[in-house]
Amino acid sequence: SQTPAQWAALRQIGERTVRVTGVRVGPLDPAIAIARAATAAGMGVFIENIATDFYAPYHRYSPDHPGVPNWLFEQTRARQRAKPTDVSVYERTPSLVDRVWQSRIRARLAEHVRAFASSRPLYYNLGDEVGIADLAAHWDFDFSPLALAEFRVWLRTQYGNLDALNHQWDSHFPDWDSIVPELTAVTLARQDSNFSAWADFRAWMDFSFAQALRLGTDAVHASDRDARAAIEGAQAPGPGGFDYSLLPLAVDVIEGAESGGNFDIARALNAELVTLTTSFDSGSSEIGRIWRSMLAGSRGLMIWDEKGDFTAPDGKLGTRGQSLAPLFNELTGGLAAQIFASTALPDKVAILYSPASQRTAWLLDRQGKGANWMAKGNMSEAEGSDNHAARRAIERTSLWLAHLAIRPRFLTPTLIERGALRSADLRMLILPQALTLSQREADEITAFALAGGIVVADVVPGQFDEHSRKLASPRLTVLLRHGKILKLPDAVLADPSATNLAGFEAMATLLTQARSKPEIRLLTPNNKPATGVETRLFRNGAVLLISLQRTLPGKEAVLISVSTQTRVYDLRKREAVPHGLKLSLSVQDDQPTILAFSPSALPVPILAGPSGVQLPGKAMQWRISLATPSAATVHVMRADWLGPDGARRPLLSTRLLVRDTPIDWTATLPAEPGRWTLVVSDMLSGAVVQATVELGG
16 A cells, blocks of 8 residues: 555656555445545545456465465366366356356446445456466366356357357267367367367357456446446467457456557557556666557556555655656656547558467467477466467567558458458558458458458468368468469568568568558668668647657667658657758657657647736636647647746646637646746647736735
8 A cells, every 4th residue: 555645756747546456355445445535635546456356266366375376276277287187177266157256246346336436436447467267378268067058059159050060060969058169188189170169169268258348347337337447467369368359349448568469459449448558667678668658559557566666655756766757747748648639540551360360370389389388387477478470470560560650450350251351441451370261251351352452461361260170272262373462571570670671671562562651751861761660650630740769779860851841840859840851860769759740830829817916725717729720630738837936836737638719727726825837838839838827825
């Protein structure tokens, strides 16, 4: 727990939300008291770990085994090693489809939302480090009778009749109630490459996990339609329930490690989703990572202060807090808000994210590794650190595109089946490790290619059907035969930093073929392509925002061609940037450059408010407007108060969104007589306007 002095220190650097742990057993009163105290001190709250016993039973704190959050999972593994034929080790407790548990969780969440409503929590966290088993660990949950019954119901929706299922699985079940999926060990031993009985069960478990999360989200919304439901500790796409075609639609907020393209996929599939990341460290590499996360779309940052090196109980910032304080002040001071008020520009390139392909690739990989894949000391950590081909393909392709100022769209098999490729502005489809394709997917991809779209793949796509059964010939054989599928260059796949010139030129050539050339081109001083700068574009009306951040450590000089009529503003230096036909910049890995390109000069703000001596505690009305029409849709203004001593009062600062009409707001100053100064800064142009107020005694 933190002290009021620590809360005050956090507020000074822009951190204004603290954790309050939910209650699974016992009265809520102590937690409510903490939330109210934090709120009274000017802090927001989020409610933590309300239903971890349901969403993360195999990875949560146990008072009997402190420091070993996955103790129960390790006990389950030990049982399996002792008696490999005991299928009961694959019965999840509790089952995600247990109606009694579901009712219990609904009631608990509703109780928490009602109890904490007055504190307006940022979100209600269903569970931290959630997962079907232990985070990302692969385990054959859930073979409980309840789960198998629900699985059979789901199978009916997929196959329609028993004959179709038996044909797909190469099975001979006499009725629906006799159907049992295959364990992983059994499927790994198959020689016919028909993994359907295993893959269907994995798909259903991912579906049931997402449905269970949606149940919790719906319970939160039923008690307060404006409340948000969250999960924390999300993992890379893969085992454990981390199917990002489902998770973004199951909750409102996801916190976790950014890995395998998970958050890029999630945000692409649900623009309303809030993603958060956590800081465990400090220093230049951590600062660069936080910037990169924000520019990619994460809306907030959690601070993990287990060692107490961020704030001390007396309210003093520790070494880590001092290291990150300037960054937090800059981000929360309006710069991040200006980025969020702009629209990230999706490009004409799409990437297929196929959970079915990832499942198939996972199984093929484990077949190659043999039986020892289960012998890892920590299965979840082993999965998380496994930089397998499917994960590499998405991460590296995305990074190459970022270096070319391209923000790809992510499509799922379902979206492709529904006609997403028919969008008039899509020019290229990348198929990373797309081992599985349904016939409908293949038909849509074929139509896209025949209509002039460019299809790029790193392996022969569609070798398996959507149930992970090997096909006699790949789904896209016709396109392959006629050279309609281009090979993703080896230079692209081989370079984790996505900086080699050969890979850059190969990707640029593919984009040219797809008529999707980047809007911005970076050059080195010797007129070569600048290959290692992550370039993100945002649109704000007619104003183009550009962020530039080097991937590898160090600095790099780059040039951007720009019209002499274009006005350029540096959002971090808060100034206009003079330039000729070429704009010369030095970009870094830990300190991005953020520019605004406007077709005309941006207007200055105009501030109007009271005059004369004002009474302490009296509300003052202020108005801010723009001197002339702006090329931008939204200007974020930061309003700061300087006290009679000339020092900024950060707790009185606020952010304002100014559009084409004036906005009014109210300010109340503390009882501190003297001359106060209101300073309003435009985050977009850097323009500053100020006014003074005399506060009487």
